[in-house]
Amino acid sequence: MSTPPLPDPEVPPPAATGTAAVTTTDEKPPPQGNTVMREILSSGWLVTVLAVVLALVLSGVLIAAADDDVQAALKYFFSQPMDTFAAAWSAVSSAYVALFQGAVFDTNAETFTAAIKPLTETMTVSIPLILAGLGLGIGFRAGLFNIGAQGQIILGAIFAGWVAFHLDLPAYLHLPLAMLAAIVGGGLWAGIAGFLKARTGAHEVIVTIMLNSIAVYLIAYLLTTPVLQNPGSTNPISPAVPKSAQYPLLLGDSFRLHAGFIVAIVAAIFVWWLMGRSTIGFKFRAVGANPHAARTAGISVNASYVWVMLVAGALAGLAGSAQVLGTDKVLTADVAASFGFDAITVALLGRSKPLGTFFAGLLFGALRAGGFAMQARTGTPIDVVLVMQSLVVLFIAAPPLVRAVFRLPAPGPRKARAARSTTKEVAA
Amino acid sequence: MKNFLRVAALSGAVALALAACGDAPDDEATPGGEETATSAAPTVEPVDFKACMVSDSGGFEDKSFNQSGAEGLQRAADELGVEINKVESTAATDFTPNIDQMIADKCDLIIGVGFLLEDPIQAAATANPDVNFALIDSSFSDETFAPVTLENGKPLLFNTQEASFLAGYVAAGMSATGTVATFGGIKLPSVTIFMDGFADGIKQYNTDSGTSVKLLGWDKDKQDGQFTGDFENQANGQNLAKGFIDQGADIIMPVAGPVGLGAAAAAKDAGDVSIVGVDADWFLTAPDYSSIVLTSVMKEIGAAVFDTIKEASEGNFTSDPYVGTLENEGIGIAPFHDFDSKVPAELKTKVDELTQQIISGELKIESPSQN
Numbered sequence: 001m002s003t004p005p006l007p008d009p010e011v012p013p014p015a016a017t018g019t020a021a022v023t024t025t026d027e028k029p030p031p032q033g034n035t036v037m038r039e040i041l042s043s044g045w046l047v048t049v050l051a052v053v054l055a056l057v058l059s060g061v062l063i064a065a066a067d068d069d070v071q072a073a074l075k076y077f078f079s080q081p082m083d084t085f086a087a088a089w090s091a092v093s094s095a096y097v098a099l100f101q102g103a104v105f106d107t108n109a110e111t112f113t114a115a116i117k118p119l120t121e122t123m124t125v126s127i128p129l130i131l132a133g134l135g136l137g138i139g140f141r142a143g144l145f146n147i148g149a150q151g152q153i154i155l156g157a158i159f160a161g162w163v164a165f166h167l168d169l170p171a172y173l174h175l176p177l178a179m180l181a182a183i184v185g186g187g188l189w190a191g192i193a194g195f196l197k198a199r200t201g202a203h204e205v206i207v208t209i210m211l212n213s214i215a216v217y218l219i220a221y222l223l224t225t226p227v228l229q230n231p232g233s234t235n236p237i238s239p240a241v242p243k244s245a246q247y248p249l250l251l252g253d254s255f256r257l258h259a260g261f262i263v264a265i266v267a268a269i270f271v272w273w274l275m276g277r278s279t280i281g282f283k284f285r286a287v288g289a290n291p292h293a294a295r296t297a298g299i300s301v302n303a304s305y306v307w308v309m310l311v312a313g314a315l316a317g318l319a320g321s322a323q324v325l326g327t328d329k330v331l332t333a334d335v336a337a338s339f340g341f342d343a344i345t346v347a348l349l350g351r352s353k354p355l356g357t358f359f360a361g362l363l364f365g366a367l368r369a370g371g372f373a374m375q376a377r378t379g380t381p382i383d384v385v386l387v388m389q390s391l392v393v394l395f396i397a398a399p400p401l402v403r404a405v406f407r408l409p410a411p412g413p414r415k416a417r418a419a420r421s422t423t424k425e426v427a428a
Numbered sequence: 429m430k431n432f433l434r435v436a437a438l439s440g441a442v443a444l445a446l447a448a449c450g451d452a453p454d455d456e457a458t459p460g461g462e463e464t465a466t467s468a469a470p471t472v473e474p475v476d477f478k479a480c481m482v483s484d485s486g487g488f489e490d491k492s493f494n495q496s497g498a499e500g501l502q503r504a505a506d507e508l509g510v511e512i513n514k515v516e517s518t519a520a521t522d523f524t525p526n527i528d529q530m531i532a533d534k535c536d537l538i539i540g541v542g543f544l545l546e547d548p549i550q551a552a553a554t555a556n557p558d559v560n561f562a563l564i565d566s567s568f569s570d571e572t573f574a575p576v577t578l579e580n581g582k583p584l585l586f587n588t589q590e591a592s593f594l595a596g597y598v599a600a601g602m603s604a605t606g607t608v609a610t611f612g613g614i615k616l617p618s619v620t621i622f623m624d625g626f627a628d629g630i631k632q633y634n635t636d637s638g639t640s641v642k643l644l645g646w647d648k649d650k651q652d653g654q655f656t657g658d659f660e661n662q663a664n665g666q667n668l669a670k671g672f673i674d675q676g677a678d679i680i681m682p683v684a685g686p687v688g689l690g691a692a693a694a695a696k697d698a699g700d701v702s703i704v705g706v707d708a709d710w711f712l713t714a715p716d717y718s719s720i721v722l723t724s725v726m727k728e729i730g731a732a733v734f735d736t737i738k739e740a741s742e743g744n745f746t747s748d749p750y751v752g753t754l755e756n757e758g759i760g761i762a763p764f765h766d767f768d769s770k771v772p773a774e775l776k777t778k779v780d781e782l783t784q785q786i787i788s789g790e791l792k793i794e795s796p797s798q799n
Binding site for chain 2: 102217382
């Protein structure tokens with residue numbers, strides 16, 4: 001164990017790993033980013049739920065405002081205000097009913113299969129969100145604001161796609177190998193950012209954003225070359241993924257739900273074990289709480305940065321494999337959609353904990369799946385769903401705003417509790 | 429309290445002012461009655477047929493093929509009285525769920541816009557034999573890339589190169605500097621097909637009249653050229669066009685949707701430079717630049733959509749591909765409008781001759797991007 005660089009009389013001898021470092025009062029304060037992040041991650045469940053409620057209410061206003069009937073009624077609002085409210089109510093309620101029917105259970109459906117299909121769609125759409133969100137969550141808890149899930153998903157998809165298209169193997173080898181390729185692809189891409197941060201101090205936000213752009217153009221380019229392009233086509237689209245490399249369907253041909261969902265569950269359990277039970281996860285969290293203190297305690301902060309990014313990238317790469325080997329079964333430049341960015345929201349909403357991220361991913365999957373029905377049945381623009389998601393993250397990121405809206409007490413005593421739990425966590 | 433009174437007074441005043449603006453519809457008109465009143469004017473017998481459309485990630489306001497398709501759909505609703513529904517996709521991952529929604533919505537005909545929807549449309553057509561499908565800008569093929577015919581799937585294709593051939597011929601004939609240019613948004617077959625025809629038209633003009641008009645921005649043999657990289661950033665189109673103008677080009681055909689407007693802006697700044705529009709007649713759709721639009725290569729996606737819906741709603745749906753040609757006017761070049769007096773009569777005659785030759789099959793314009 002190394003001695004602290006600044007001798008401090010109050011510091012007990014660093015015999016017990018970790019405890020010393022974090023309870024130190026005169027340590028250099030952790031970087032601003034880590035503090036902000038921790039504040040967001042430590043706000044209560046109530047704030048999270050209220051943020052979602054608030055987002056739904058505000059989106060309702062938007063839905064009403066965009067509705068033709070409401071606009072027509074609004075013209076004579078002051079002579080018959082009830083018309084406007086009636087139209088707004090019918091617009092908003094029908095939109096949200098369609099959202100529910102498209103995301104959970106379709107009450108209009110004629111067969112049971114059709115009725116529960118929305119729920120399986122929600123699960124299917126949530127797979128990449130959960131996987132990438134888990135990866136981002138690890139980064140957030142280690143104090144790394146990784147914006148690069150988008151690029152990591154794309155690289156994972158490229159690697160998985162290459163293995164799927166170019167190797168001819170039996171299913172028991174082909175799928176695992178393609179998944180492994182996705183892990184490697186995503187991991188390497190994120191590893192670049194981790195390495196640069198560790199080696200040169202290059203800020204991960206900037207590096208990952210730039211790597212996103214590179215990934216977008218890389219896949220667009222590769223889809224015009226024999227590396228990924230469908231040989232019979234002049235369009236930038238890959239061949240179909242052969243059966244042997246596809247994630248098996250979980251519920252038969254009528255549903256799109258595939259084994260990627262199981263991968264997501266396993267990944268969530270793995271992350272729970274990694275962050276909560278393993279030494280490596282302990283180091284990650286210590287670095288996130290205060291890198292200076294962690295360094296003092298003998299943790300290699302730089303190595304942790306690289307490892308955090310590798311793990312996060314591997315999970316995002318798996319998210320890419322879920323798209324190309326499971327949901328889409330073909331690779332296009334659009335493979336990552338906006339999953340990489342939505343996953344940031346998912347990780348924040350789930351406060352970077354595995355279980356929270358899992359449910360946040362399901363919620364966002366539901367919003368997305370329900371958004372299709374909302375658009376098809378009520379003509380509500382799909383963009384409203386994006387606004388809703390953005391509002392959720394806006395409120396999550398500003399807990400004082402939510403507290404002010406609902407007149408919740410400021411978390412005075414909670415601060416102490418948060419501090420205590422950090423100490424406990426690190427001491428554990 | 430003082431503030432409160434002030435706000436109350438103010439909002440009262442605003443309320444009164446607004447109340448004066450709009451009167452409620454008469455008593456007999458219930459909410460929603462207004463709607464029936466307005467839509468009742470052009471009476472079309474409602475037809476028991478539902479036509480639906482799924483966009484690609486460009487959305488229905490892309491000033492390009494999604495928009496043209498949606499216009500055809502709307503026209504079908506107005507003129508044929510069919511029911512319609514349309515959904516936008518924000519990414520490729522949305523295609524299948526959106527098509528599923530349209531099937532659940534009991535659409536009789538579902539039209540997918542763009543080659544990216546080929547696989548999702550094909551899968552849906554196979555799984556739902558009682559629903560008809562159409563696909564814009566792509567035909568169907570199986571896993572080994574061999575073309576397949578689906579009983580209930582109709583490809584809507586366009587021999588765009590024929591029209592852009594004529595545009596290239598005119599451009600070569602009109603260029604004072606002997607240099608013309610083209611560029612694309614993204615290197616997609618539906619883009620480069622324009623550029624191939626344009627290149628061939630210039631070549632034909634050079635052969636016919638012994639000139640050596642140069643084309644910048646596209647090499648048909650190498651199938652390579654200049655692209656801005658997206659269909660959104662007009663500044664890129666402007667910069668690229670400026671580059672061409674600096675190299676002496678005086679006629680530019682931008683095949684890049686709204687990005688082309690950037691090129692039009694550069695051309696207008698430069699003076700003496702004109703533009704060949706694409707997809708629609710830019711003289712009409714881009715009034716700011718109508719004075720510099722030589723002609724446009726038109727691709728009548730809206731008409732193709734309308735015709736397909738018409739056939740299907742009358743019970744005559746076939747899976748034979750619709751191919752827009754000069755002959756059926758699914759494609760064509762726009763009138764010269766302001767340039768009409770400047771285009772020499774012999775060039776016009778020649779263009780008419782070439783049109784006839786293409787229609788009769790005597791002259792074949794080919795492109796690797798053709799479906």
